[in-house]
Structure formats: C-alpha cells, structure tokens
Amino acid sequence: MENKILTVTEPAKELPIRANVDVLVVGGGPSGLIAAQAAADDGLKVMLIESRSFVGGNMTIGLPILGFLGQKGNQIIKGLPQKFIDRLKEKMHPANIGLALCT
Numbered sequence: 001m002e003n004k005i006l007t008v009t010e011p012a013k014e015l016p017i018r019a020n021v022d023v024l025v026v027g028g029g030p031s032g033l034i035a036a037q038a039a040a041d042d043g044l045k046v047m048l049i050e051s052r053s054f055v056g057g058n059m060t061i062g063l064p065i066l067g068f069l070g071q072k073g074n075q076i077i078k079g080l081p082q083k084f085i086d087r088l089k090e091k092m093h094p095a096n097i098g099l100a101l102c103t
Contacts, residue, residue, distance in 0.1 A: 021047040029057025034080050041080075 023039040025032045028050030036048045054060065068085070070076045 019047055021045045023047075024049070027057070028052075028055030030059045030081070032057075033059075034084060037084060038080055 022044035023036070023046045025036045025039070025046065025048040028048055032048060032050070033055060036046045039046045048055070068075060068077045068082070075082075
C-alpha cells in the first residue's frame with residue numbers, strides 16, 4: 001500500500017506582523033525563561049509568549065528551585081539558572097525563605 005501525503009489548501013491572506021524578533025520562545029516555564037535570558041544575553045531581540053497570565057511554570061510551586069541542591073545539600077545547578085535565581089533574590093523581601101535555600 002502506498003503512503004499518500006494529504007494536504008490542505010488555504011486561500012491566500014495577509015497576516016499582520018506584530019513584532020520582528022530574532023528568537024521566539026514559546027512557554028514561560030523554567031526552561032523558557034532561561035532560554036529567553038540566554039538569547040537576550042547574546043544580544044538577540046527576544047519575545048517570550050506564555051498561555052497563562054503568569055510566567056514560572058512549575059517554578060511557581062518551588063519544585064525546580066529545590067532541585068538546585070543535591071541530597072547532601074550541596075549546590076548541583078549553576079550557570080544561567082543560578083543567575084536567574086540570584087536576580088529574583090535581589091528583588092525579593094529578605095523574609096522569603098524559599099529562595100534562600102539556593103545559596
């Protein structure tokens with residue numbers, strides 16, 4: 001039996017361009033945030049889109065932040081993710097305990 005590729009033909013139409021960027025990141029979870037930051041640090045024009053009304057994904061409940069430490073309490077993740085956490089800590093109230101675990 002032959003594998004036939006099905007196609008759909010749509011009429012031509014003009015679509016408005018809302019922004020011209022070098023990198024489009026889809027999803028504002030931990031990976032999307034770090035990808036957007038890395039691209040921006042390289043001097044690229046970045047747009048990040050997120051389907052929810054907030055960014056952070058699972059990070060909003062603390063899971064990836066706790067993952068920065070190994071079972072013995074030693075830091076196992078550094079680099080751009082740690083840079084991101086450091087920037088968050090600068091803007092946080094000192095009484096916030098959740099991010100203090102990353103140092």
